[in-house]
Amino acid sequence: DRGSVQNSPKSYDVEYLMPVSLGTPAQQLNLDLDTGSSDFWVFSTLLKESMINGQTLYDPNASTTADKMEGYSWKITYGDQSYSSGDVYVDTVTIGDLTVSTQAVEAAREVSEEFTADSDNDGLVGLGFGIINTVMPYKQKTFFEKAMPGLDSPVFTADLKSGAPGRYNFGYIDDGAYTGNITYVPVNSSDGFWSWVSPGFQVGTTGSFNNTRIHGIADTGTTLLLLPEGVCEAFYGRIASAKYDASQGGYTFECNDSTTPDFYFGTGNGQMIRIPGSYLAYSKIDTSSLRCFGGMQSDSGVGFTIWGDIALKAAFIVFDQGSERLGWAEK
Numbered sequence: 001d002r003g004s005v006q007n008s009p010k011s012y013d014v015e016y017l018m019p020v021s022l023g024t025p026a027q028q029l030n031l032d033l034d035t036g037s038s039d040f041w042v043f044s045t046l047l048k049e050s051m052i053n054g055q056t057l058y059d060p061n062a063s064t065t066a067d068k069m070e071g072y073s074w075k076i077t078y079g080d081q082s083y084s085s086g087d088v089y090v091d092t093v094t095i096g097d098l099t100v101s102t103q104a105v106e107a108a109r110e111v112s113e114e115f116t117a118d119s120d121n122d123g124l125v126g127l128g129f130g131i132i133n134t135v136m137p138y139k140q141k142t143f144f145e146k147a148m149p150g151l152d153s154p155v156f157t158a159d160l161k162s163g164a165p166g167r168y169n170f171g172y173i174d175d176g177a178y179t180g181n182i183t184y185v186p187v188n189s190s191d192g193f194w195s196w197v198s199p200g201f202q203v204g205t206t207g208s209f210n211n212t213r214i215h216g217i218a219d220t221g222t223t224l225l226l227l228p229e230g231v232c233e234a235f236y237g238r239i240a241s242a243k244y245d246a247s248q249g250g251y252t253f254e255c256n257d258s259t260t261p262d263f264y265f266g267t268g269n270g271q272m273i274r275i276p277g278s279y280l281a282y283s284k285i286d287t288s289s290l291r292c293f294g295g296m297q298s299d300s301g302v303g304f305t306i307w308g309d310i311a312l313k314a315a316f317i318v319f320d321q322g323s324e325r326l327g328w329a330e331k
């Protein structure tokens, strides 16, 4: 079996949403596929009105195939301190023509203000590893883990684009979606993340390659690229107008600074992925400013590097759960 679904970026590519069908008759919600977490949770009719702001709600009582998992609950807190919690139902879920008939759907009773404020986002499909699923008393499998046995190949791929729709594919690799070769690197899933080691980086075409191993995770649910302080300093040191601006909480530089170099990261076997300098001028710090907030920021608050959407949208990525490895290709 296989599946393919379009993803659509919200403004500034802050997140990417995809249509998902839940229950019978189908209820369509727009969800955020997040490889940095492993709960499948949705806005639901269980929520207090005050926590809803335009989102589409999953109504388990309107689904003939929904069964409540009595005595089960969930509560998740993300790295940015946003959170959600609620009850658990088993129901049928279809993403891009791929159906899982008994998916644990985590119906929210409570969401933090960040989620309430994000009116286009109806919930998350966590496609990290199931060991970090928060359902109690027994953790539940991710959508991919449920689908995997029936797939042609135990992989899913992410093709995120800058300011344009892309695709998530399940169970196969679309050889037309990338250029050159796919370089595979081993994944350590013991923390539940798609953790891998980059051999290093290069700033611009003239800079030398810096052989410094960077431990990090491939995370579709994080907007920016969070890298070690030293890497940020090497990159921003090459941009004339760049500075660390404590009032903005990060590096900023003039959006049109022509000295902005591309950023390359190693994936192994000498292969590098090129992130265009333009991706790193993330967003204007305010409407009247000529300065942009950098798409690359320090990972010092996190403890490991997060290869978020800024990096992922420069590549075609194979999340190979069958072999616990990541495949990187240019496109």
Ligand SMILES: N#Cc1c(N)n[nH]c1N1CCCC1
Pocket (backbone or CB within 6 Å): 034, 036, 037, 078, 079, 080, 081, 082, 124, 219, 221, 222, 306
């Ligand atoms: N923080 C954080 C975070 C992450 N590292 N991956 N996904 C995240 N979120 C998904 C919804 C809110 C935050």
